[in-house]
Amino acid sequence: MKLRPGRHTPLGATYDGEGVNFAVFSENATSIDLCLFDAQGRETCHTLPETTAHVFHGYAPGLRPGQRYGFRAYGKWSPSEGLRFNAHKLLVDPYARAIDGELDYSAAVFPFVGTPAPGLGGTDAPADDLTMDTRDDAAGVPKGVVVDSRFNWALDKRPRIAWADTVLYEAHVKGMTMRHPDVPPDLRGTYLGLSSDPIIAHLKRLGVTTLELLPVHEHADEWSLAARGAKNYWGYSTLGFFAPDQRFAAQRGRQVEEFKEMVRRLHAQGLEVVLDVVYNHTCEGDWMGPMLSLRGLDNPTYYRLRKENRRLYEDFTGCGNSLNMLHPQTLKLIMDSLRYWVTEMRVDGFRFDLASTLAREIDHVDKMSAFFDIIHQDPILSDVKLIAEPWDLGDGGYQVGNFPVLWTEWNAQYRDCVRRFWTGDAGTVGELASRLSGSSDLYDDGGRRPHASINFVTAHDGFTLRDLVTYEKKRNLANGEDNRDGWDHNQAWNCGVEGETDDVEIRARRLRQIRNFIVTLAVSQGVPMFTSGDELGKTQGGNNNAFVQDNEVSWLDWDLDEEREALLGLACDVISLRMRHPVFRRARFLSGKRVDGSELGKDIAWFSAAGEEMSLIDWQEPKGAVLGMLVAGDALGWTDDDGSALMDDSFLVWLNGSRDKVTVTLPSEEWGEGWRLRVDTSLPHTLPGHQGEELAPGTTLELAGSSALLLKRMRPGRGSWRPSGFFEVVDPDDVSSPG
Secondary structure: OOOEOOOOOOOEEEEOOOEEEEEEEOOOOOEEEEEEEOOOOOEEEEEOOEEEOOEEEEEEEOOOOOOEEEEEEEOOEEHHHOEEOOOOOOEOOOOOOEEEOOOOOOOOOOOEEEOOOOOOOOOOOOEEEEEEOOOOOHHHOOEEEOOOOOOOOOOOOOOOOOHHHOOEEEEOHHHHHOOOOOOOHHHOOOHHHHOOHHHHHHHHHHOOOEEEEOOOEEEOOOHHHHOOOOOOOOOOOEEEEEEEOHHHOOOOOOHHHHHHHHHHHHHHOOOEEEEEEOOOOOOOOOOOOOOOOHHHHHHHHHEOEOOOOOOOEOOOOOOOOOEOOOOHHHHHHHHHHHHHHHHOOOOOEEEEOOHHHHOEOOOOEOOOOHHHHHHHHOOOHHHOEEEEOOOOOOOOOOOOOOOOOOOEEEOHHHHHHHHHHHOOOOOOHHHHHHHHOOOHHHHOOOOOOHHHEEEOOOOOOOOOHHHHOOOOOOOOHHHOOOOOOOOOOOOOOOOOOOOOOOOHHHHHHHHHHHHHHHHHHHHOOOEEEEEOOHHHOOOOOOOOOOOOOOOOOOOOOOOOOHHHHHHHHHHHHHHHHHHHOHHHOOOOOOOOOEOOOOOOOEOEEEEOOOOOEOOHHHHHOOOOOEEEEEEOOOOOOOEOOOOOEOOOOOEEEEEEOOOOOEEEEOOOHHHOOOEEEEEEOOOOOEOOOOOOOOEOOOOEEEEOOOEEEEEEEOOOOOOOOOOOOOOOOOOOOOOOOOO
């Protein structure tokens, strides 16, 4: 076959119905070969005939979708200069839309002589990274696959759920479905399984709006894991930024089509799809890592090299390397990938892993960096959900509250404060008030809104919610790192006994704590994020870093006993209550000041256990562990889509972070009357709104140790309901309301 010159755009392999155009960037290579593989793995190489703007390109007439391919790059081998060209090593196309095959470390995939010791650095390894290895590794390297991008999207439409109405649910494609009895066995662990009827029914019942999926980009296991026979279950080790992970395909080679089918099915049910993306580093690791793609194509273009020694890598991620955001081609790679997933795969947004690394200029994190500027002006990317994990491991990497206006952030301060409060850390009520009301101290700057705060208590890394109340110390021996991995500072309380127990009282206390966390998330301003399985009482046996546990440790257990079914029911109820009542998901920050037209005077008020507004002395009480929060439904201060004033009921929340029961007093009549209890976390369920006596101002209530109460004002104030009725859903929560 004779290659034609072809075009230098777009990058990657592009099928046009008659053949395939190949284009790959390298600023420092002297030439690049296109290597084609037949069904038996036989390789045929052709030099790309043309170069335009550092892009090597060629057109192969007659090639069809399904063709497997890779590149071999020629150039200078000089690790001390940061140049590591080695044409003996097959390279994966960074723009490959699909990838086939697994990495085999026994196939000489290291570009230098010898095999390094597993782990970062490899300084004591029996290997010489300065001497080129001349063995061919094609048999052990995954191959790019030419794809046909055509897909019948039918009437697919992005749900476009407003941030204020969003409830995030962090999930793993495989872990959600592997043990679900109603998911067809051949679909378990796959994209199609995640979008099957039983899973969609669960998500709809729970009331979440947006799936945040752990990485689905094609990844490769790190050498440190492979050397001990382990797998990277989470997938934070990217090989291909355009390719959906083949391990989640029900049929080999159909990962692109099946991913699109998943998105189409979820969209049809009004559910959004957000991807957890890892652009801060790759699976190639540090200077002693394998050569799989970017390292062999153009090492100094794609990676941050140390100024004092270009043989070595800057590492702001703890994973061996950091992508070079100072180079325009690396920025282009990331932006092209993001646009592809929005336009071609139709996802609704992204959560950026270790996002601070992406914003680093020369040394420091800069909110005016090129990365942020490009996204801000991009008409496609500026119109989707953008979530930052606002930290990395480098100096000055902790950037909670400092991201630009279009961004939301995982609010680690919310997580830490809420954990401290419910573990009985006295004196946290002042900060807790800030976290409950949207963290305006962090985000009320430069045009941001409460939804900038992604509120969470647990995530994929760290204890599950059940383990957070069962263990205080991690149990990670099964990960193979002598319990050195994972957090040591868990901010957890085991409720009196470390680990599982049959003690009825301790088990009841733990369930109460889980309910406390769920209710706290539901009534906090900002965007709540729930971790998959927490609503089911998922345990990992105290493992707080289960990234290598592709087994029952990580997979959700759907065989629910009475306790876990009750927990699921409560989670469904409180999320539903949040979604029915805009008072918990305000579009603007609360002020705590008098609001014209509000019968209660203020949009939010804080109370001591005595039922009096919190004084300065109350806020400074070092042993303070009880807080009352009243949010006024007739002081929302915004309108619906028709321009009519948006009104709601008012709610009173009592939180007792101490382990002793306390007596609280309902505020005086100026703050409302006719309260009715809706949630008491000392009970395993919510309370229907039409049951129970109405409580008058000044009534005293007993608040159990480590528990929460949620009361609703059953007689809305003047003008708090439109005569036509605002809510479309009528249920026991609303039966006493006029209209």
